[in-house]
Amino acid sequence: MNDDVRLTAWVRGRVQGVGFRWFTRANALEIGGLTGFALNLDDGRVQVVAEGAREKCHGLLDWLRSGDTPGRVDGVTEIWSTPRGGYDTFAIR
Template identity: 90%
Template sequence: MSDDVRMTAWVRGRVQGVGFRWFTRANALEIGGLTGFALNLDDGRVQVVAEGARENCHRLLDWLRSDDTPGRVDGVTEIWDTPRGGYDGFAIR
């Protein structure tokens, strides 16, 4: 259980109004074992919070940085922390 982590990522670029949160959720569910959410921020970024196995969080982060995302990603900044829990699945907020 100690290998579980919390990753918070902020995605910059043209990531709102292009289905970015929906595809992020779909990818998190496909990876499996992740809980959290994707949220549009007022400044145009999308915040992604994922909790689960470190390897699975890294897989989601790699996808966020890939060319497979909708829209256009100009950059991703992330921080790592210990899981806080309390998420029921992976939500779009």
């Protein structure tokens, strides 16, 4: 049974220009075993893509919703899918 998943999350609020992507990357690296990226979108949201073990992706999602993030998160929308691979690390884009 392959427990690896792909989490795609869109974070809305005041999440650009506050170090949000940097802290998301740092948190993903601290959790460990996650690859993917955090990307500023033109509409002011941040897109987070993480691949790895389901429980680790849930840990990152919990952090995104925790209130411990920089800026202000008004909401997070996520979808879960099968990992696509192709990431060496967790990057800021």
